[in-house]
Amino acid sequence: MTARRQPWWFSGDDAEQPDAVVDEDSGPDRPDGGLDEDSVSDGSADQGEPEPVVTGSRPGGDDASSNGIEWTALLAGAQRMVDWATEKVLAPHAEHTDPADHPQCVVCRTMVLIGEGRSLVTDDEPVTDPQGAGAEDVEAESGPVPATGEIMWIPIREQVREP
Amino acid sequence: MCAATAEALREEGLRGVVVDATSGAGTHPLAAAWSSASLGRLGAEAGADPLPATHWASLASIQQLSALLHVRDALDAGSDTVIVDCGPLDRARQLLELPTIVLRVLDAALTPRLAMRRRVPPDGSPTDPATDPPPTLFEEFEGIRGEVASLAAALAHPATTMRLACLPEADSVDRILRATALISMMGVSVDGLVANRCGRKADGWAKELLAQQDAQVARLEGAHSGALVWRSTTRVRAVPKGRSVVGPLGGTAVLDEQTAHLTAQDEEYVLDLPLVGAAATEAQVGRLDDALVVAFDGVHRWLTLPPVLRRCRATSAVRTEAGLRVSFVPDMSVWRQDARGSAA
Numbered sequence: 001m002t003a004r005r006q007p008w009w010f011s012g013d014d015a016e017q018p019d020a021v022v023d024e025d026s027g028p029d030r031p032d033g034g035l036d037e038d039s040v041s042d043g044s045a046d047q048g049e050p051e052p053v054v055t056g057s058r059p060g061g062d063d064a065s066s067n068g069i070e071w072t073a074l075l076a077g078a079q080r081m082v083d084w085a086t087e088k089v090l091a092p093h094a095e096h097t098d099p100a101d102h103p104q105c106v107v108c109r110t111m112v113l114i115g116e117g118r119s120l121v122t123d124d125e126p127v128t129d130p131q132g133a134g135a136e137d138v139e140a141e142s143g144p145v146p147a148t149g150e151i152m153w154i155p156i157r158e159q160v161r162e163p
Numbered sequence: 164m165c166a167a168t169a170e171a172l173r174e175e176g177l178r179g180v181v182v183d184a185t186s187g188a189g190t191h192p193l194a195a196a197w198s199s200a201s202l203g204r205l206g207a208e209a210g211a212d213p214l215p216a217t218h219w220a221s222l223a224s225i226q227q228l229s230a231l232l233h234v235r236d237a238l239d240a241g242s243d244t245v246i247v248d249c250g251p252l253d254r255a256r257q258l259l260e261l262p263t264i265v266l267r268v269l270d271a272a273l274t275p276r277l278a279m280r281r282r283v284p285p286d287g288s289p290t291d292p293a294t295d296p297p298p299t300l301f302e303e304f305e306g307i308r309g310e311v312a313s314l315a316a317a318l319a320h321p322a323t324t325m326r327l328a329c330l331p332e333a334d335s336v337d338r339i340l341r342a343t344a345l346i347s348m349m350g351v352s353v354d355g356l357v358a359n360r361c362g363r364k365a366d367g368w369a370k371e372l373l374a375q376q377d378a379q380v381a382r383l384e385g386a387h388s389g390a391l392v393w394r395s396t397t398r399v400r401a402v403p404k405g406r407s408v409v410g411p412l413g414g415t416a417v418l419d420e421q422t423a424h425l426t427a428q429d430e431e432y433v434l435d436l437p438l439v440g441a442a443a444t445e446a447q448v449g450r451l452d453d454a455l456v457v458a459f460d461g462v463h464r465w466l467t468l469p470p471v472l473r474r475c476r477a478t479s480a481v482r483t484e485a486g487l488r489v490s491f492v493p494d495m496s497v498w499r500q501d502a503r504g505s506a507a
Binding site for chain 1: 480
């Protein structure tokens with residue numbers, strides 16, 4: 001009697017399962033006594049009820065380490081992804097001041113989508129006096145430009161006397 | 164004036180209750196719970212030292228909320244009419260404005276982040292969610308918001324009216340006319356203006372003084388605000404002779420989502436905002452997100468824009484004798500488009 005191997009996706013945090021151990025002498029599923037390679041994830045024989053599996057070969061192949069994960073290869077791959085992201089995405093984005101001007105940049109586009117891409121108010125932006133003074137500077141055709149969190153006062157242009 | 168109105172109600176066989184909103188009504192238990200249990204808890208969880216409940220209850224706004232809750236209690240108890248003594252004009256204005264301000268603050272506070280906060284017991288002991296599911300701050304604030312929204316709705320109800328009293332003097336008339344414009348902008352109709360403590364010739368008043376007070380009463384009448392104007396002497400007259408105390412007396416045009424009139428023109432939409440008195444000539448109008456704001460005398464009246472105007476840009480406004488007329492043009496960046504990409 002030996003402990004049954006859990007599927008690769010099972011964390012083992014749940015309660016003990018009564019059928020957690022099986023007799024290794026019990027026969028294989030295939031009539032010919034062999035193992036169905038498409039039904040195993042790491043080259044070992046799983047028994048009992050069918051489990052969700054991953055098909056295809058892993059980078060380590062069937063000769064992977066005993067725990068089924070090639071950590072060195074995974075780390076190397078992750079490092080390459082970080083290097084690629086730094087070189088192709090973050091470095092160009094560092095020169096972008098206004099995300100709206102760089103729709104081709106993944107970071108800028110994401111910032112715009114989540115609503116944090118609005119640049120801060122700069123000194124050269126037009127300002128409307130809340131009391132209406134200077135409102136004549138706002139062109140009627142374009143209308144006031146809305147600002148987040150601030151009331152945009154509407155210019156009151158003339159007095160109309162109705163009969 | 165409130166006592167006289169209550170007496171007039173009794174003479175007409177109606178049941179009226181007077182609520183003193185000038186702190187005489189006392190702290191309502193619900194308002195006390197809101198202030199200490201919710202606001203105090205929010206502060207405590209943010210790291211503030213706990214405060215005694217009386218500190219919170221002493222805040223002026225808590226007293227005003229208490230007065231409004233007492234009014235609601237009186238209405239729930241089956242009173243025909245509830246008379247609220249609002250005190251001086253400044254207090255009346257704060258009383259009317261408070262529910263709207265609290266609603267906007269709570270709307271800003273009801274965020275997903277707040278929804279994730281759980282109750283932390285004062286002694287730090289763990290709670291058992293299975294036996295005592297603790298309400299979140301979000302749930303508490305949401306409950307408060309519902310209560311305050313009902314108070315705001317009661318204030319803006321068509322059956323709610325205000326009657327303002329002034330002395331027949333120039334300064335007092337100036338203030339009451341501006342207050343009439345302001346209260347109407349806040350969505351409450353003013354149905355009566357009382358020139359109080361008017362002198363009479365029979366009481367020995369000088370002819371010149373009588374002429375001066377006549378001129379001030381004429382100013383009230385000449386404002387054409389829509390409110391009924393009458394005089395009262397040392398013997399307070401709650402309503403003019405021959406009138407029922409429950410009205411109808413008069414009524415000013417109020418500003419709210421229902422009275423704001425939307426018209427579609429050739430290339431723009433026009434929204435007419437009814438304003439009276441000084442508000443029609445001095446109010447400013449602005450926009451914040453999906454709300455229109457009208458500002459007058461330091462008070463901001465928030466109106467939810469009709470759906471079509473939320474896809475438009477406000478271009479300009481003009482003053483009319485009935486108030487403000489705001490023009491909107493479609494914002495093509497958010498306007499609905501058909502499959503060919505043209506505006507629908």
